[in-house]
Structure formats: C-alpha cells, structure tokens
Amino acid sequence: MARAIALRDYLPHVFILRGRRLLFSHGIYALTGFTALILIIFNGVTDRLIPLYAIGAFLAFTLSQAGMVVHWLHTKDAKHRFVKLFFNGLGAVATGITLIVVLVAKFTSGAWVTALLVPFLIIIMTTIKRHYRRVKLETADPTPLRLSGLEDPIVIIPMARWDKISEKAMRFGLLMSETVKVVHIHGDEQDALGCVWDKMVADPVREANRTLPELITVSSNYRTILSPLMDYILKLEDENPGRKIAVLLPELVVRHWWENLLHNQRVQILKLLLLLKGNQRIVVVNIPWYL
Structure with missing residues (x-):
C-alpha cells in the first residue's frame, strides 16, 4: 500500500525501493514502527x-x-x-x-x-x-545540452595542514582547473601550512611547469574556522558571477560507524552551510580518504 501511494507522489519515494529480499523493506519498517507505537500508547x-x-x-x-x-x-x-x-x-x-x-x-x-x-x-x-x-x-529541462559559456571552475580547498589527505585533494583540484585556491584559516597558533607551502606545494608545481595554486591565509581573531571560510567562499562567488565555485572537502572514511563521532564534524557542518547559503554555482565535492 505504501508503495502504491508513493508511486503517486503522496509518500516519500523511498517506499518504492525493494530491499535485498525483494520486499518493500521501508514500508515494513514503517509498519513495524507505527504498530509498536500504537501498542505502547x-x-x-x-x-x-x-x-x-x-x-x-x-x-x-x-x-x-x-x-x-x-x-x-x-x-x-x-x-x-x-x-x-x-x-x-x-x-x-x-x-x-x-x-x-x-x-x-x-x-x-x-x-x-x-x-x-x-x-x-x-x-x-x-x-x-x-x-x-x-x-x-x-x-524539468526540455532543452538540449548547452555547451556555451563552459569554463573551468574556481577550485577552493580548505586546508589546515599538509598531509596525505591534503595532497589527495590538491591532486584532484589540479586536475579540475587551473585556478586553485587553498584557503587556510590562521588563528593564534603557528601557521603550520605556510611554513611548508614552498617545499611541499610550490616547488613541485613549478618543476612540473603547472599553474601555481594560490595560498589564501585568512586571519581569525576568535579562532573560528567555519565563519571566515564561508565568508570568503561567498565573497569569491559574488566577485565571479557566472563561474562555478568547486569546494573540495577532504573527508576521512572510517571503518566503524562510531568512529564518525571522532572525525569530520567541521566538514559536515561546512557542507550543510554551503548547501543552505550557496546557490547553483557552488559545487561541493567530497574527497574521501579511507583509513
């Protein structure tokens, strides 16, 4: 019944999907949950x-x-x-x-x-x-594929320090576009990324005769990360009308579900803020690193 109603768009489309045993599992879960609730009441x-x-x-x-x-x-x-x-x-x-x-x-x-x-x-x-x-x-889009106005996006990579995850994001960013901006939020602590930027990033890029990514250091007097980062992304979007902004978010993929409580909190919040405050020109790309 839930599937028949969902086919007519009166219930979420998840009720249309079949489970591993070729049953409409989500409808069964909902029925079980509501039955238990009624029995409790x-x-x-x-x-x-x-x-x-x-x-x-x-x-x-x-x-x-x-x-x-x-x-x-x-x-x-x-x-x-x-x-x-x-x-x-x-x-x-x-x-x-x-x-x-x-x-x-x-x-x-x-x-x-x-x-x-x-x-x-x-x-x-x-x-x-x-x-x-x-x-x-x-x-709905009844028009054919539009190929006019295609341009490489501006790639933004939030980066706190240089490590294997940052390297993976940087390699992918260089594949996407010639315009790569690495945004580092600098607080009261030592600028760990700026100290190694030339050795780890700038020198290898120059040797490969590629366009050097731009390191953007944003000061944060109150040691907040997300607010100044969002302000910079939205400002860059306003300054480049008509051009896509691709935000690459390195993210740890852990083996156990409970380990998610220990990682990626800022990444998830930033992703949610970009989806809420951004528009069609901001693209969020996850860069997974599997532990």
Whole structure:
C-alpha cells in the first residue's frame, strides 16, 4: 500500500525501493514502527484497538463505495449503470452512517486517535505531493545540452595542514582547473601550512611547469574556522558571477560507524552551510580518504 501511494507522489519515494529480499523493506519498517507505537500508547491491550480498526474499515468502505458512485456518474455507456449506481450509493450511505455512529460512540475509547490521525496524514501526503510537483516543475529541462559559456571552475580547498589527505585533494583540484585556491584559516597558533607551502606545494608545481595554486591565509581573531571560510567562499562567488565555485572537502572514511563521532564534524557542518547559503554555482565535492 505504501508503495502504491508513493508511486503517486503522496509518500516519500523511498517506499518504492525493494530491499535485498525483494520486499518493500521501508514500508515494513514503517509498519513495524507505527504498530509498536500504537501498542505502547494503548499499553498492549489489543481490545482497545477495535475502535481504530472499525473506523479504518468503515472509512475505507465508505470511500470505495463513494468512489464507485463517482465512477458510474462519469461512465455513460455502462450496462445497468443506474442499478449499480444505486447499490453503490446505498452502500456508501450505510457504511458512512455506521462510521459516524462508531466514531461518536467510541470516541473516548480510542477512536479519537483515528479522528486526529486521518486529517493529519492527509495534510502530510498533500504536502509531499506538492513538494514533488514543485521539484519536477523546477528541474524539468526540455532543452538540449548547452555547451556555451563552459569554463573551468574556481577550485577552493580548505586546508589546515599538509598531509596525505591534503595532497589527495590538491591532486584532484589540479586536475579540475587551473585556478586553485587553498584557503587556510590562521588563528593564534603557528601557521603550520605556510611554513611548508614552498617545499611541499610550490616547488613541485613549478618543476612540473603547472599553474601555481594560490595560498589564501585568512586571519581569525576568535579562532573560528567555519565563519571566515564561508565568508570568503561567498565573497569569491559574488566577485565571479557566472563561474562555478568547486569546494573540495577532504573527508576521512572510517571503518566503524562510531568512529564518525571522532572525525569530520567541521566538514559536515561546512557542507550543510554551503548547501543552505550557496546557490547553483557552488559545487561541493567530497574527497574521501579511507583509513
């Protein structure tokens, strides 16, 4: 059911995906989670769930019968259309009255959960549908590939010190563009990158007859890293209208999930800030280093 609804954009598209066992695993996870939550709310007494089931069942019956009434009203050439219309209409009225009776009689016994949940789900699904429609309209591109105005991006590499991870990012940056800017945020401590820049970067680049990357040292009086780095990236973007800005973010890839708590906090925050404050011209590229 979740897959059928997701195919019509009323639920997240993750419910369309099949799992390893060819089942719609995410729908099963959601069903399990909501079932556990309902059992917790009603203290595990399944008899209290009968009003919820009754309301859900009679609501489904009412909607299906009403849907058939609408179907026969729009089907002009069907055989015995008015007979079928009558019986479906009678069924819709009967189940609708039963629904109202059960809802009123069992409202304090747990029916209030369904009475609140159904409108809430309708609002959520409508919001999801509106979002998917907006995304499709905004990303649709019926035009052929545009090759005009292609230009190498300005590559920005945030770098605290020189190590193997920084070298990997630098090599990739030199492959991407001739314009590479290494941004080093300098606080009160010794400038570890500036001391080795000529030996580790500048001299090898000159020997290879390549364009020398530019070292940008930004002072941070309060020893903050992200704020001055974001200010520089956004300023560079404003000064170069129409040109892509590629921000290369070196990132450690650890073996165990819990090791992520020990690394990459600044990288993740910077990535989030770039996605929130940037625009289409800022491209974020992860440079993974596998431990």
